[in-house]
Amino acid sequence: MYARRAWLAAAALAALALPAAAADTPGVTVSEIKIGQTMPYSGPASAYGTIGKAETAYFNMINEQGGINGRKLNLISLDDGYSPPKTVEQIRRLVEQEDVAFIFQSLGTPSNTAIQKYLNAKKVPQLFVATGASKWGDPEHFHWTMGWQPDYRTEARIYAKYILKEKPNAKVAILYQNDDFGKDYLIGLKEGLGDKAAKMIVQEASYEVTDPTVDSQVVGLQSAGADTLVTAATPKFAAQTIRKVFDIGWKPLHFMTNVSISVASVMTPAGPEKGVGIITASYGKDPTDPRWKDDAGMKQWRDFMAKYYPDGDQADASNVYGYGVAMTMVQVLKQCGNDLSRENVMKQAANLKNLDVPTLLPGIKINTSPTDYYPIQQMQLQKWDGKTWVLFGDVISGEGS
Amino acid sequence: MITVETSRPAAARHYAGLSLRTWRIAGIAALLAAACVLPFSLSSYHLFQATQVLVYAIVLLGLNMLTGFNGQISLGHGAFYAIGAYTAAILLDKTGMPYWATIPFAGLVCLVAGFLFGRPALRLEGHYLALATFALAVSTPQILKYKHLESWTGGVQGIIISKPDAPAGLPLDSDQWLYFFCLIWTAPLFVVGWNLLRGRTGRAMVAIRDHPMAAATMGIDTALYKSLTFGVSAMYTGIAGALGALVAQFVSPDSFGFFLSISFLVGIVIGGIASISGAVFGAIFIEFVPNIADQISKAAPWAIYGIFLIAFMYLMPMGVAGVVRFAAARFARLASARRPG
Amino acid sequence: MQALMHQVLSGLANGGIYASVALALVMIYQATHHVNFAQGEMAMFSTYVCWMLLQAGLPYWLAFILTLGFAFTAGVAIERIIVRPVEQAPVLTVVVVFIGLLIIINSLAGWLFSYTIKAFPSPFPSNAWYGSPFMSPHEVGMIFVTMVVLALVFAFFRFTPLGLAMRAAAQNPVSSRLVGIRVGWMLAMGWGLAGLIGSVAGMMAAPIVYLDPNMMGGILLYGFAAALVGGIDNPWGAVLGGFIVGVLENVAGAYVVGTELKLTVALVIIIGVLLVKPSGLFGRVLVTRV
Secondary structure (H helix, E strand, O other): OHHHHHHHHHHHHHHHHHHHHHHHOOOEOOOEEEEEEEEOOOOOOHHHHHHHHHHHHHHHHHHHOOOEOOEEEEEEEEEOOOOHHHHHHHHHHHHHHOOOOEEEOOEOHHHHHHHHHHHHHOOOOEEOOEOOOHHHOOOOOOOOEOOOOOOHHHHHHHHHHHHHHHOOOOOEEEEEEOOHHHHHHHHHHHHHHHHHHHHHEEEEEEEOOOOOOOHHHHHHHHHOOOOEEEEEOOHHHHHHHHHHHHHOOOOOEEEEOHHHOOHHHHHHHHOHHHHOOOEEEEOEOOOOOHHHOOOHHHHHHHHHHHHHOOOOOOOOHHHHHHHHHHHHHHHHHHHHOOOOOHHHHHHHHOOOOOEOOOOEOOOOOEOOEOOEOOOOOEEEEEEEOOOOEEEEEEEEEOOOO | OOOOOOOOOOOOOEEOOEEHHHHHHHHHHHHHHHHHHHHHHOOHHHHHHHHHHHHHHHHHHHHHHHHHHOOOOOOOHHHHHHHHHHHHHHHHHHHOOOHHHHHHHHHHHHHHHHHHHHHHHOOOOHHHHHHHHHHHHHHHHHHHHOHHHHHHHOHHHOEEOOOOOOOOOOOOOHHHHHHHHHHHHHHHHHHHHHHHHHOHHHHHHHHHHHOHHHHHHOOOOHHHHHHHHHHHHHHHHHHHHHHHHHHHOEEOHHHHOHHHHHHHHHHHHHHOOOOOHHHHHHHHHHHHHHHHHHHHOOOOHHHHHHHHHHHHHHHOOOHHHHHHHHHHHHHHHHHOOOOOO | OHHHHHHHHHHHHHHHHHHHHHHHHHHHHHHHOOOOOOHHHHHHHHHHHHHHHHHOOOOHHHHHHHHHHHHHHHHHHHHHHHHHHHOOOOHHHHHHHHHHHHHHHHHHHHHHHOOOOEOOOOOOOOOOOOOOOOOOHHHHHHHHHHHHHHHHHHHHHHHOHHHHHHHHHHHOHHHHHHHOOOHHHHHHHHHHHHHHHHHHHHHHHHHHHOEOOOOHHHHHHHHHHHHHHHOOOOHHHHHHHHHHHHHHHHHHHHHHOOHHHHHHHHHHHHHHHHHHOOOOOOOOOOOOOO
16 A cells, blocks of 8 residues: 555656656657757758758667657758758747757858857757868857867868978969858968968969859969869869869869768769879768778668668768768767756767767767867878779878867 | 709718728728737747848838839849848947947948949840849859958858847847837838839839830939939848848858849739738748748758749739739729719 | 960850850740740759660660750740740749749759769760860860851741741730731740750750759859840840850959959959940840830
8 A cells, every 4th residue: 555655656756757857858858859950951052951861861760769768859950041041040940939959960151150149048059060160169159069070171281281291392272162161171271381371372263153164263273383282162063173174184183172072973973084193081981982882881871771761862972971970969869868958968969989980981989078079080081093082191180279 | 054064073982981091091000000019929939030021021112112113123132132231240240339320321321332233224124134133143142252351241251240139128028129120110111112102203113114215205304213213222122131130140141142132023023013012921921931831842842932933923913912902992892882973 | 375275265165055055045035025034944954854864775866856855845835834824914923933933943853863963974075186175075066066056046037937937926926916827836836945955055064064953053144144245136146145254254263353253253244245235245226216
């Protein structure tokens, strides 16, 4: 008899405690975690929309396997068309209307800049933003914002270091997309070359996404007498650049941003023999690189794509990227246990130790701490040999400032 | 004796006991009252959307003046919206001017910009003017990113703006205050616009649209009116841009691509060309229909939006305002059917 | 000097793309007196159809010709089904319908074919004798194809009874009907032919710019500018306009302002031309009797 009363009392207390927990943890119930996201499913950056779809598929897979601590993941991914005012609107809807627990992997530097102050003021985690801008790792001023991938400036600095070491008298030219992505490379390259920058950089050329071709820019850079080229271009323009450089008979030491090194989306359309010698710094495995054909991690990814995202392009590195970030997110949530308050989510995100994600290059691990908001800071150089990317050198640690 | 029937001057039309004028005033008063009550019954997010509708309504009124009433096609009003927004942002960022003072400044800058653009554009007609304005819209993001202007505009990173708080003493939160602040601008701008368009100026504008040669022969200075209309239209859009910057709290070159200009054009056509109420209908359309399309189809939401556009044009070629006018006329006829002439 | 030559030739190559799109715009304008904003997207979609046929294994020329057929039929269908109901509506209403069409086709292409870029083959061999470091064989071949299409379009409108009927139907539908011309079908044919020319433009541009749903956005803008600079009712003017715009854009970017303001300067110059010659360089100036 006493036992039964004790059980009833315990049950009553538990029933009272649960709603209270829900009040402190928006977006979280016993059975669900609501996650918000904005992605450019339309507009000039629509090619990246597949990242959102891959992440949704990954969370579906986790749900089918039972969820995390018994809770299903509900990713609400809204289209912002890569337009910051629209991003603001969608994020407000997610936070105020849909009551999500946190924002995950919103894409675009201007888009994330527009919502950073709002989310930090409302103390909503802005996790693993899908942009390589260097400004996201600032725990002192923006405690609730964290990036994921190595930032573009670090990558450019790695190229600059290589140039200074291997070709100190180089005449450097840079072709960059005229937006935050391209400009970050320009700044990083100048920072990396230091006081030699003014002398070494002989020409800078930019292009807009609305430009049909970059042929004129490439021709201009060659005419300036450059013998080293750094290209910060998205896949379509990168392919055009590789092809044009070859066609005009120019043979510079060529660095390519790791955003545009996909074998199927860039190297093959450009012409595999035309890109021989191109150097890039990478952190993830390319899905179309024959080197990873039997790799266990990529096999896992391929099985995932076939079962949960069959419409997804298995040649698109964006889908590998989305898989990796989603896996990181799941790890954070697992570490949270039953405390899914926003504070704890943020605390666990800043508490990743040597996390091994199988789609990252061997030797590259994810590490965060309350003062280190850059999850991935390592990259490795690789060179195109006409068929595949060949790694060389050691894993480099970028000094994320 | 021959009796000559003289007709009495027609008494003012009365509908259900009240004159047309009284109906109009009552209608507008009711609308204003509803607008004032709205912030207290809507959630923060919906209020944010409603504020955006007010901002777009101002733009569409400005654009309608130029394209609907004056017949000058502009595909470039996104540029004036951007100029207004950036003027406000730069003033807030660099000079510490209070936010409410930046709005008239933005309007003034755009008034001048619009007039300066309108003057040479006088020579262009129809498609050529459309191209010139479209060129303006397309080049705006590039100009905003230009490295020599970067210290002012913040380049690709844009400028972040703080949201203004309600003045001390008023029991409103910042979202509600922002809504009222926009309403304080929207209502008078609409009244001024209404006066302008109903009066001599409006008639001159319409005359220039329909028969430029006849208008010139009648003594209307077409060049002056056309440039002025451009200026005023740009001013409205600039004011809206400045308000929009406060609402979004952020300006960047990517916020003002040419799709924005296209959206404005779509807005006035859907709302109703050459109609003042059309500006509000159009604003509601461009704010909410993309969200609705998103909910209907995740796979190809913009295809749904395009279908909406075409369907609206089939069903209401004169825009929503056209349909409303038609319905109102029908109702008026029914209500006055009993009155002897 | 060599650098300048290089930029000019590169500009001519780009100009070839703009010229072919401008031709399609002029075609549809001459046939219907409307500027079709969806022209670029229709061209892009036809190119995807050709790509699908090539993926299925068909030889290039067969796929090319089948695509021409598809593009023509699609153009006629769009005119009859979508544009006809709003034929009598005010101009701006029709413009919004075109915008809707543009958005729908773009969205469909993205959904059906995804946004990853695809390589598109060129019918011109990459080691042909007419290639050089300045201009690849495909770029030369493309200009040649554009000139052939231009000649055909010009001859069609000038020398054939059907072309005359189409021009009449566009300029004066009422009188044309009185003379026995079936105006509705003339308009539909105009759209069909414009779709066909557009698909040629797409299939010629794709090997250079790579195939993706947003391929034609920037090109359409320049094509539009080219058509207007040359005179919207003049096919020769449109093609010449295309080359002018291409070279202007390149030279301005390389020598005048640098690439950061290339687009702006090119457009400013085009507007400047229009201010001096409001009907375009070779357009007919209409004089109205009062």
